[in-house]
Amino acid sequence: MTFLTNTPNGYLSLCYHYIRDNSAEQSFHRILGTSVNEFEKHIEMFSNYFKLIAPSDALSFSYGDYNFKDNEIGLLLTFDDGLSDHYVAAKILAKHGIKAIFFIPTCILKDELPANPIIIHYCIAKFGLSNFLNFLKSSLEKNLNDFNKHMKKFSYIRGNYDEVIQKIKYFFKYELNEKLSRLILLEIYENMFHDKFPNAMEIMHLTKNQVYEMIEMGHSIGTHTHSHISVGSSNLEDNELNFEIIQPKNYIENTFKIKSDFMSYPFGKTIDCLSSKELIVKTDSYKLAFTVEEILNKKSTSPYELGRYMPTSFDTSDLLYKKMITMINRK
């Protein structure tokens, strides 16, 4: 441990998405993520500088008497979206004796359909942005009267690739209502991706059998809503809230015969989350809920507003270490 000053009693949490092995990188090289090689380096850095904790320790930290020693900062690893990559990550972690939480949108297991953002990532990675926009246009044309107004926002010229992708993501997250978003993205998925890749679900997401194995490795499974919606900005009726938040917990618990006390908010920014009070009043069924607010989780942090940092594809272990130290020192 190299924390010289008095360390606060708390832990950081990280939220990983894509962890790409060689075959994933070769087949879908445009999907950005942490390479398996870099991920191994991250783990080495974590073991040198942090006290890796299990999900049960995080529970006990919030509700029981778990405390960190002086000069010790905890670290909890989590993975969002139920990506196929997480099976590889789970095995690497198990090899190092590390237990993590994997947050899964239940649509991938229950309906065998991909989560919204993953459709966007894979379709654009494989077929390019122009093709994606063509499919988007024909689907919008079918489902929306004022589709032209929307298509204008996405005009793609050389040099604005990232900007257009950000606009597409924003459009599906916040501008369309969640039912229409889902309908259109599933249409694009079927026509653009599933048509060419009959095994699309295995390419994109975890299978039930893989989840069983990950549980046997000692990992925990949490929920991430049913269809990966922004809970906070969706104005859900009680029955919809039940469908998106409560039923996923029941489904995971009944299917895998485990307890699932954890959820993470899709997208995870303040606008996407419920306040802890609201979540407790509406559900009373989770013990810990995670956002992507970049904070150190302390005893005083609400167990329903725990923070995490999302490592990017640019985060080498050195850079990640620096960012983690910044989070610890932030007042």
Ligand SMILES: [Zn+2]
């Ligand atoms: Zn997510």
